[in-house]
Amino acid sequence: MAMAALRREGRRFATPLISPNPATVFRSSIIPSEEPVLSGVRCISTQVVRNRMKSVKNIQKITKAMKMVAASKLRAIQTRAENSRGLWQPFTALLGDTPSIDVKKNVIVTISADKGLCGGINSTSVKISRVMHKLNSGPDKENKYVVLGEKAKAQLVRDSKKDIELVMTELQKNPLNYTQVSVMADDILKNVEFDALRIVYNKFQSVVSFLPTVSTVLSPEVVEREAESGGKLGDLDLYEIEGAETKGEVLQNLTEFQFSCMMYNAVLENATSEQGARMSAMDSSSRNAGDMLDRLTLTYNRTRQASITTELIEIISGASALEG
Amino acid sequence: MASNAAAPFWRSAGMTYITYSNLCANLVRNCLKEPYKAEALSREKVHYSISKWADGKPQKPTIRSDTPEN
Numbered sequence: 001m002a003m004a005a006l007r008r009e010g011r012r013f014a015t016p017l018i019s020p021n022p023a024t025v026f027r028s029s030i031i032p033s034e035e036p037v038l039s040g041v042r043c044i045s046t047q048v049v050r051n052r053m054k055s056v057k058n059i060q061k062i063t064k065a066m067k068m069v070a071a072s073k074l075r076a077i078q079t080r081a082e083n084s085r086g087l088w089q090p091f092t093a094l095l096g097d098t099p100s101i102d103v104k105k106n107v108i109v110t111i112s113a114d115k116g117l118c119g120g121i122n123s124t125s126v127k128i129s130r131v132m133h134k135l136n137s138g139p140d141k142e143n144k145y146v147v148l149g150e151k152a153k154a155q156l157v158r159d160s161k162k163d164i165e166l167v168m169t170e171l172q173k174n175p176l177n178y179t180q181v182s183v184m185a186d187d188i189l190k191n192v193e194f195d196a197l198r199i200v201y202n203k204f205q206s207v208v209s210f211l212p213t214v215s216t217v218l219s220p221e222v223v224e225r226e227a228e229s230g231g232k233l234g235d236l237d238l239y240e241i242e243g244a245e246t247k248g249e250v251l252q253n254l255t256e257f258q259f260s261c262m263m264y265n266a267v268l269e270n271a272t273s274e275q276g277a278r279m280s281a282m283d284s285s286s287r288n289a290g291d292m293l294d295r296l297t298l299t300y301n302r303t304r305q306a307s308i309t310t311e312l313i314e315i316i317s318g319a320s321a322l323e324g
Numbered sequence: 325m326a327s328n329a330a331a332p333f334w335r336s337a338g339m340t341y342i343t344y345s346n347l348c349a350n351l352v353r354n355c356l357k358e359p360y361k362a363e364a365l366s367r368e369k370v371h372y373s374i375s376k377w378a379d380g381k382p383q384k385p386t387i388r389s390d391t392p393e394n
Binding site for chain 1: 335340341342343345346349367368369370371372373374375376377379380381382385387388
């Protein structure tokens with residue numbers, strides 16, 4: 001209450017100073033004040049520059065805040081992503097990673113973010129997906145997309161909407177966890193026929209570098225075929241299978257679990273890359289805003305000084321004309 | 325061995341290995357004692373929306389939320 005009263009008092013005291021009377025019109029364009037410059041005043045208006053400076057300053061504040069948010073989210077998700085790497089490593093040791101395998105039905109799982117303002121990671125994964133599509137296309141081959149995230153959807157709809165099979169969004173409403181990703185993997189497995197699933201995502205390396213990566217998950221039939229023909233997975237027959245289950249059953253369970261683990265890791269890595277990319281993007285944009293502000297301030301001050309000088313010259317020359 | 329007999333049953337019930345293992349994991353989580361139980365259950369929340377595409381057109385999206393057995 002006391003503060004409000006003081007402020008009111010202060011305003012009443014200040015009003016006569018700010019009010020636009022003829023005596024201050026002359027000065028109003030020199031001193032930066034809140035009132036608009038009257039039209040017809042001789043000096044150059046600095047109002048536009050001032051407004052621009054204000055908006056740039058606000059943008060800088062926003063990007064700085066977004067950077068902070070991204071940094072704190074990054075820290076939380078980075079450890080999870082790094083821990084989840086232990087899930088796919090045993091699978092790669094057992095089944096290998098065979099991105100070059102040649103099968104009929106390819107399903108490309110493109111992982112992207114739901115939100116933008118995070119550099120080029122979404123377009124990178126879309127680009128890699130298109131490359132995969134092109135590499136695996138042939139006369140009797142089928143390529144389908146499964147898209148995770150709004151951004152890749154928006155880009156893929158443009159030229160290959162015929163090939164999109166499933167779209168999943170709103171992944172990150174809750175913090176990412178295995179249950180969610182495995183339910184999603186389950187949905188994909190139930191709705192899509194495949195010989196090979198190719199998961200495209202950005203692997204997180206450091207805050208500034210992300211590796212576009214493809215993980216391949218083969219269907220149990222393909223695994224069995226490859227193992228029997230002694231091709232890329234010839235070593236698999238060296239393992240003994242315990243219990244009463246047949247090899248086909250074991251392989252089917254294994255593939256399903258492998259896919260959910262790969263997906264979990266891919267989604268986490270991509271989310272980490274997203275936050276990292278957003279952090280560096282916001283960092284550079286707040287730096288840009290700072291540079292812009294500097295330039296604007298320089299222009300503003302220069303114009304202000306020029307107008308002051310002009311006015312001084314006018315006064316002095318007028319006075320000397322009267323004297324002389 | 326119980327698992328040998330059980331495997332065909334859940335498979336013939338239309339479950340994949342993922343669904344089966346999620347069910348098992350949920351059972352284990354429910355066996356925890358109280359402060360840990362609530363924490364573990366609240367950690368594993370499911371929410372996403374899925375839409376199938378047919379002939380280059382999206383179908384109506386469905387939202388899967390907090391129901392892991394969908």
